[in-house]
Amino acid sequence: MSDEEHVTTETPTPARLSTLDSLEAEGIHIIREAVGTARKPVLLFSGGKDSVVVLHLATKAFWPGKVPFELLHVDTGHNFDEVLEFRDRTVEKLGLRLQVAKVQDYIDDGRLRERPDGTRNPLQTVPLLDAIAEHKYDVVFGGARRDEEKARAKERVVSLRDEFGAWDPRNQRPELWNLYNPRHLPGQHVRVFPLSNWTELDVWRYIEAEGIELPPLYYAHEREVFQRDGMWLTPHASVRVKDTDVIETRTVRYRTVGDASCTGAVESPAASIQDVIAEVASTRITERGATRADDRLSEAAMEDRKKEGYF
Template sequence: MRTELAEHRLDHLDDLEAESIHIFREVAGEFERPVLLFSGGKDSVVMLHLAVKAFAPAPVPFALLHVDTGHNFEEVLRYRDETVERLGLRLVVASVQDYIDDGRLSERPDGTRNPLQTVPLLDAITEGRFDAVFGGGRRDEEKARAKERVFSLRDAFGAWDPRRQRPELWELYNGRHAPGEHVRVFPLSNWTELDVWRYIAREQIELPSLYYAHTREVFRRDGMWLTAGEWGGPRPGEVVETRTVRYRTVGDMSCTGAVESEARTVEAVILEVAGSRLTERGATRADDRLSEAAMEDRKKEGYF
């Protein structure tokens, strides 16, 4: 009897998968118009994979939403569109470039568009009447995200107030919200970067190629290797070099740095991540270095 129980005991990844699937089903049963934020980055890819599992053999019962900064990596946009077509999903795109073109937003002096995503995101949520928005944030990424609950209440302006966070004992989630408010939902909240990569390996999930080591022209700025582009890099004195790199996280090209790496397979990436002492955002995201509270300040304005 004990042997049979041992054979059927769930491992760590099984536990995480079961929790995430439970969250997806809770939201589908409790909310009227959920939507899943999907950029083509690894966390959103894993989140979508879990959503497909949660509702199989039925289709995923909600749309995908991407806030396109206009400075995205082409490999990621191509992957995004191929995935949407393969799964037969509906994609809503909120374009930062549209807001710049009509004057609702202005370019920043540093060329970074990540902080400009908040207004298009909130407008898309309002226009789509989405009452629950799935995001791929994890508590291990950054200290402001470590404060977040799985169900994160946002007010009528999309703002996050840590004082309004609700207890989530025994995996009981409170989705109550007033008209005009919505809830951000984080199915990967308890996962780590290493968990995500181990799950990608186990499930044989395909990712955009830039997550693995490749040759790319980059330049050095603020301790990071950035890709040249129309966003304003490199500046005078910044030398473009050819390096073998990969990306640990994916965002706006102007603030997402690559790391030098020879990890060309998922197994090699797992070994590399396991030996790292820097979080992926801390190592490769310039927008999180603006201040000690950069992420928390943006979340209070409505950012994820």
């Protein structure tokens, strides 16, 4: 057929599934597939919006049964109280079991040392891998999305990790059609990312469509903050406030919720889900660029952490 014959800008029949319907169905398929082959699956659950959405998909995937796996939180010891409260309430409501691996325990007994910059995000890897080994988890669900970061954009939905939890980006398995391959040798495990194809905006649209509750930090509130490296940090117990830091009260919200020492707030009046959607849709700055100090370290900061077994 030549190009001249093929002119069509006519609108085809409407799709039966919207983008969000397709993403939800894909996420449920991925979760069911991984659980179908797993001996002992677990979901990494921080109370952040992405892990909350994965948990929500899991409740739909196994309905009318309960979610058939436990949750694991790697607690840096620097988490926001509101998020921990939300985490515990969610676990309780769904009747699930939560395991907590504490970075603080490792620091207390000397297995890990505090970093000079005070951030504990990179310190999560060892407690995470120890928990996976101790509980013999073979399938580990996470809420990571490919649109978050350019190393993540290259990772498979089902990602094989070796005995050290390491990701080998140059030797990934082909991932064909919707046939996911979670097979692995003893000692290895797979990370599974059901939200791989979701964007930040998709997550928010879904939270709106499904009426999903989040920690209050995600919405605009007044907070004492100070500026560092272009981010608004909160004078949390974990943050070393310098004499030169000017603490002021601003209306802010968090786009991501992580370790308080390196997760920044953004100035925002967005107090409702609809406000947040409008803000996310019109933003000109990426989610991690705006709020994560640890990703600003270098071009390959995330790739390097993932090779060491990070989320």
